[in-house]
Amino acid sequence: xxxxxxxxxxxxxxxxxxxxxxxxxxxxxxxxxxxxxxxxxxxxxxxxxxxxxxxxxxxxxxxxxxxxxxxxxxxxxxxxxxxxxxxxxxxxxxxxxxxxxxxxxxxxxxxxxxxxxxxxxxxxxxxxxxxxxxxxxxxxxxxxxxxxxxxxxxxxxxxxxxxxxxxxxxxxxxxxxxxxxxxxxxxxxxxxxxxxxxxxxxxxxxxxxxxxxxxxxxxxxxxxxxxxxxxxxxxxxxxxxxxxxxxxxxxxxxxxxxxxxxxxxxxxxxxxxxxxxxxxxxxxxxxxxxxxxxxxxxxxxxxxxxxxxxxxxxxxxxxxxxxxxxxxxxxxxxxxxxxxxxxxxxxxxxxxxxxxxxxxxxxxxxxxxxxxxxxxxxxxxxxxxxxxxxxxxxx
Amino acid sequence: xxxxxxxxxxxxxxxxxxxxxxxxxxxxxxxxxxxxxxxxxxxxxxxxxxxxxxxxxxxxxxxxxxxxxxxxxxxxxxxxxxxxxxxxxxxxxxxxxxxxxxxxxxxxxxxxxxxxxxxxxxxxxxxxxxxxxxxxxxxxxxxxxxxxxxxxxxxxxxxxxxxxxxxxxxxxxxxxxxxxxxxxxxxxxxxxxxxxxxxxxxxxxxxxxxxxxxxxxxxxxxxxxxxxxxxxxxxxxxxxxxxxxxxxxxxxxxxxxxxxxxxxxxxxxxxxxxxxxxxxxxxxxxxxxxxxxxxxxxxxxxxxxxxxxxxxxxxxxxxxxxxxxxxxxxxxxxxxxxxxxxxxxxxxxxxxxxxxxxxxxxxxxxxxxxxxxxxxxxxxxxxxxxxxxxxxxxx
Numbered sequence: 001x002x003x004x005x006x007x008x009x010x011x012x013x014x015x016x017x018x019x020x021x022x023x024x025x026x027x028x029x030x031x032x033x034x035x036x037x038x039x040x041x042x043x044x045x046x047x048x049x050x051x052x053x054x055x056x057x058x059x060x061x062x063x064x065x066x067x068x069x070x071x072x073x074x075x076x077x078x079x080x081x082x083x084x085x086x087x088x089x090x091x092x093x094x095x096x097x098x099x100x101x102x103x104x105x106x107x108x109x110x111x112x113x114x115x116x117x118x119x120x121x122x123x124x125x126x127x128x129x130x131x132x133x134x135x136x137x138x139x140x141x142x143x144x145x146x147x148x149x150x151x152x153x154x155x156x157x158x159x160x161x162x163x164x165x166x167x168x169x170x171x172x173x174x175x176x177x178x179x180x181x182x183x184x185x186x187x188x189x190x191x192x193x194x195x196x197x198x199x200x201x202x203x204x205x206x207x208x209x210x211x212x213x214x215x216x217x218x219x220x221x222x223x224x225x226x227x228x229x230x231x232x233x234x235x236x237x238x239x240x241x242x243x244x245x246x247x248x249x250x251x252x253x254x255x256x257x258x259x260x261x262x263x264x265x266x267x268x269x270x271x272x273x274x275x276x277x278x279x280x281x282x283x284x285x286x287x288x289x290x291x292x293x294x295x296x297x298x299x300x301x302x303x304x305x306x307x308x309x310x311x312x313x314x315x316x317x318x319x320x321x322x323x324x325x326x327x328x329x330x331x332x333x334x335x336x337x338x339x340x341x342x343x344x345x346x347x348x349x350x351x352x353x354x355x356x357x358x359x360x361x362x363x364x365x366x367x368x369x370x371x372x373x374x375x376x377x378x379x380x381x382x383x384x385x386x387x388x389x390x391x392x393x394x395x
Numbered sequence: 396x397x398x399x400x401x402x403x404x405x406x407x408x409x410x411x412x413x414x415x416x417x418x419x420x421x422x423x424x425x426x427x428x429x430x431x432x433x434x435x436x437x438x439x440x441x442x443x444x445x446x447x448x449x450x451x452x453x454x455x456x457x458x459x460x461x462x463x464x465x466x467x468x469x470x471x472x473x474x475x476x477x478x479x480x481x482x483x484x485x486x487x488x489x490x491x492x493x494x495x496x497x498x499x500x501x502x503x504x505x506x507x508x509x510x511x512x513x514x515x516x517x518x519x520x521x522x523x524x525x526x527x528x529x530x531x532x533x534x535x536x537x538x539x540x541x542x543x544x545x546x547x548x549x550x551x552x553x554x555x556x557x558x559x560x561x562x563x564x565x566x567x568x569x570x571x572x573x574x575x576x577x578x579x580x581x582x583x584x585x586x587x588x589x590x591x592x593x594x595x596x597x598x599x600x601x602x603x604x605x606x607x608x609x610x611x612x613x614x615x616x617x618x619x620x621x622x623x624x625x626x627x628x629x630x631x632x633x634x635x636x637x638x639x640x641x642x643x644x645x646x647x648x649x650x651x652x653x654x655x656x657x658x659x660x661x662x663x664x665x666x667x668x669x670x671x672x673x674x675x676x677x678x679x680x681x682x683x684x685x686x687x688x689x690x691x692x693x694x695x696x697x698x699x700x701x702x703x704x705x706x707x708x709x710x711x712x713x714x715x716x717x718x719x720x721x722x723x724x725x726x727x728x729x730x731x732x733x734x735x736x737x738x739x740x741x742x743x744x745x746x747x748x749x750x751x752x753x754x755x756x757x758x759x760x761x762x763x764x765x766x767x768x769x770x771x772x773x774x775x776x777x778x779x780x781x782x783x784x785x786x787x788x789x790x
Contacts, residue, residue: 001628044624045610048520048723069710069752072622090710091734094727099518123494123525125443130517130543132524148525191597191604198593202586209586209629212611215440227467229439233396234604315464315485326721328443332489339486357464 002041003252004161006079013039015154017057025119025145027108028055029135031127033325035151036064037253040078046070047126047325049093050100056113063111065104067093101131105138114139119147125327152333158322158347162254163370166322166349169256170368170379172210172249176201177260177382180217180245184262186391190219190232197247213248213255214329220244225261225362228355239265239391244364246353248329249380254322255329256379257351259364262387274311274363275386278354281305282365282384285317285352289369289376295340302336302354311356318352321368344371349379397436398647399556401474408434410549412452420514420540422503423450424530426522428720430546431459432648435473441465442521442720444488445495451508458506460499462488496526500533509534514542520722547728553717553742557649558765561717561744564651565763565774567605567644571596572655572777575612575640579657581786585614585627592642608643608650609724615639620656620757623750634660634786639759641748643724644775649717650724651774652746654759657782669706669758670781673749676700677760677779680712680747684764684771690735697731697749706751713747716763739766744774 002009016039020028030053036042040053040062051066061084064074068087075085088103108114120135121127136144158166179200183193197217204210220230221243228246237243246259263271281302288301299317306313316337319330329351334342336350353366363386368379397404411434415423425431428442435448435457446461459469459480466482469475483498503509515530516522531539553561574595578588592612599605615625616638623641632638641654658666676697683696694712701708713731716724724746729737731745748761758781763774 043626044622045613045626045722046624048610048725069623069750072752072754073619073625076619076622076625091732093711094714094725094730097734120524122528123523125520125523127524128518128520129515129522129524129527130541132527133517146525189604191599194607195594195596195598195605198597199590201590202593203590204586204629209584209627210590212589212626215443216607218440224468224471227439227471228464229441230468230471231438231440231607232604234599316488319489327440330443330489335489337486339492355464357467359467 001077002079003165008159008161009039009041009079012154013055013062016055016151019150019154020055020057020119023119023145023147023150024117025147026057026116027113028119028147028150030055030151031121032124032151033126034253034323038151038155038323040064040080042074043077043253044070044073046073050126050131052104065107099130099134101134102138105135108139115141117143117145119145119150121148122146123148149333152331155323155331156320156333156348157345158349162322163347165251165254166256166379168208168251169249169254171205172201172251173247173256173258173380174382175205176247176249177245177258180247181260181262181387184237184243184264184389186239186264187236189234189236190221191234194219194232201247201249208251211250211252213250214324214326215248218244218246223360226357226359228357228362228364237264242271242361244362246364253324255324256368257321257329257366258368258380258382259353259355259366260382260387261363261365262389264389265391267386267388271361271363272386274356275365277309277311278356278363278365279384281354282352282367285354286367286369286376286378289344289371291344291346291371291373293344295334295336295342295344296338299336299338313354313356317354318350320348321351322349346371346373396472397474398560403554403556404434404436404474407549408450408457411450411546414545414549415450415452415514418514418540418542418545419512420542421452421511422508423514423542423545425450425546426516426526427519427546428521429648429718433546433550433718435459435475437469438472438648439465439468441468445521445526447499460502494525494529496529497533500530503534510536512540513537514540514545516543517541518543544728547726550718550726551715551728551743552740553744557717558742560646560649561651561774563603563646564644564649566600567596567646568642568651568653568775569777570600571642571644572640572653575642576655576657576782579632579638579659579784581634581659582631584629584631585616586629589614589627596642596644603646606645606647608645609719609721610643613639613641618755621752621754623752623757623759632659637666637756639757641759648719650719651763652716652724652761653763653775653777654748654750654761655777655782656758656760657784659784660786662781662783666756666758667781669751670760672704672706673751673758673760674779676749677747677762680749681762681764681771681773684739684766686739686741686766686768688739690729690731690737690739691733694731694733708749708751712749713745715743716746717744741766741768
């Protein structure tokens with residue numbers, strides 16, 4: 001079931017260990033499900049209970065620690081040896097008394113790893129304040145270090161195999177967006193458009209199927225387009241409605257996000273104007289992308305373009321993305337914004353989203369791209385336009 | 396857009412404040428998105444960045460603090476006054492320098508709430524170790540208290556309006572499970588069945604549409620049924636495959652989970668045997684449920700039933716559920732297991748899932764139920780059986 005060669009996992013592990021050594025970390029407790037997957041292959045919706053992958057600089061293989069009923073899942077989906085998959089009993093699950101981190105501390109002691117410099121992903125969703133408190137209490141002789149994003153940074157530059165998966169994801173994104181644009185019509189309920197998106201995203205193509213994206217379709221409509229992260233309702237679209245659709249295709253946990261905006265009936269002049277600026281700004285920014293630029297410099301291209309328009313955008317222009325689990329497909333490392341000095345390298349992948357949210361409406365038209373040896377490659381092939389859906393006359 | 400009357404939100408807030416006072420907490424920082432929704436109505440997929448609802452015993456309304464581009468979403472989906480919606484600038488988002496909790500600390504200081512007993516949800520997914528570290532550093536005169544599950548416990552007993560939403564969710568669960576059972580066939584790809592489930596879950600009924608469930612369809616097949624939390628692949632089912640489907644219907648963030656198991660072709664005798672035990676045990680346990688029992692006593696009924704069978708189940712039998720966001724529809728409060736002395740009250744709602752996972756296969760057949768004045772009410776109406784799908788002959 002492994003989506004990559006074992007040699008690729010071992011290469012990722014090697015890079016992680018190098019980074020750990022440079023940071024003075026001997027033991028790394030990985031709780032970010034994307035990082036767990038990246039290094040071990042582990043793939044299950046079990047991150048709603050505490051679990052982790054332990055990487056030790058003096059051990060060849062990582063150790064998986066998780067709930068007993070998920071241990072068979074770890075055996076099925078990872079390249080780890082069975083004896084490196086360590087289950088905790090069910091009475092540790094959501095218990096007011098026992099905490100899975102007590103179990104983890106016991107295992108670290110057994111393995112002779114309790115007096116080490118231990119890295120923890122301090123700002124990872126699934127590493128709660130309680131996790132850290134319990135670990136500190138149970139391991140008084142350990143020195144804890146903040147290893148937030150340590151593995152995420154290793155993930156920044158994708159392998160060719162990862163890029164191949166993201167290109168498959170881009171086919172799913174195209175299919176899902178086409179289904180959305182087709183379905184958005186006067187009188188149709190928002191939930192029906194969402195269902196059409198899912199159908200396309202998940203059933204996939206004849207060659208391959210789709211995985212669940214880490215974010216559900218974001219579909220604000222009408223005046224709700226003034227904010228990007230609303231989902232759908234069961235209201236019916238009406239003539240004049242503006243509809244933003246932000247979605248991703250996902251293949252084996254690799255994403256290709258994309259946003260488009262549609263209008264039912266005639267677009268208001270100010271909507272058309274903002275859409276034209278977003279599209280032109282997107283094109284101008286993409287054309288400038290080259291390896292060796294910093295993330296900040298990419299955003300400056302957009303800012304310069306926007307400087308003589310009467311619009312402002314005070315949110316970041318984009319972010320690194322790829323492999324992930326809910327609630328985010330972003331990698332939380334590089335952002336296209338002021339102050340981010342990350343240097344673009346071939347096979348870094350970003351979602352470039354010059355979304356504009358005004359007080360009464362918004363427009364999003366975005367692209368996911370890969371940095372190439374000489375410039376950039378947009379992953380999906382989908383018209384960059386404001387989609388105008390005619391109002392169908394009643395029969 | 397509010398799904399409940401403002402009076403219901405105020406009642407929930409009142410109960411929360413009473414609980415805070417009993418626990419000696421003056422300020423409660425709520426980061427669990429379900430708790431934020433429960434008290435304010437806030438509904439957006441924005442929990443991938445830090446955000447919170449602040450409840451103060453000496454202030455009539457909670458304060459929402461979140462990312463600037465989500466503030467319009469808070470204005471649209473909550474009952475809060477606009478001046479109680481406080482946005483932080485975008486350079487706090489996933490920044491190596493600024494952290495949203497620094498901003499939160501500044502706001503608490505401005506509001507004169509920095510020298511208080513502050514409750515934090517220590518083991519909530521979205522309250523990371525870093526969040527707590529930054530708050531403690533920025534608020535040296537505050538006393539922090541563990542308020543994990545404080546609001547979750549207020550949520551345990553549902554209002555009639557909440558039950559009505561869960562009954563709508565049950566109709567969506569029935570529709571989605573019917574679509575799954577219909578689609579599972581020899582030669583069909585797992586992703587196509589997943590797509591059919593989504594189509595049914597989300598498009599909903601003629602009367603109402605479906606929301607996204609907090610967990611994606613869990614669909615282990617074949618020998619992968621030995622573990623519950625695998626999703627789907629693009630492999631094709633073949634004759635003899637066993638397929639577990641665990642899914643939920645979701646209406647306005649309220650869930651009705653349900654699991655069923657199907658087999659393509661003839662079930663192996665041991666599969667049939669386990670399924671019969673699971674179904675009979677489920678029926679026996681449900682029939683025993685009454686208000687006034689403890690959660691532990693419910694599980695004892697199941698354990699007694701199982702005692703003369705040659706099966707064991709060492710994971711919990713069920714858990715309280717209802718309103719939630721990814722990654723879980725469970726509420727993390729009451730569990731049907733040994734040691735849980737929560738007393739069943741009318742309008743508590745549980746997912747009763749006597750899943751059996753052996754080394755080479757597993758069976759799940761479950762029901763969501765409400766505790767009534769005199770007993771129990773199963774939410775969905777779907778046959779409790781092992782579904783046998785005939786192998787279709789090639790044309």
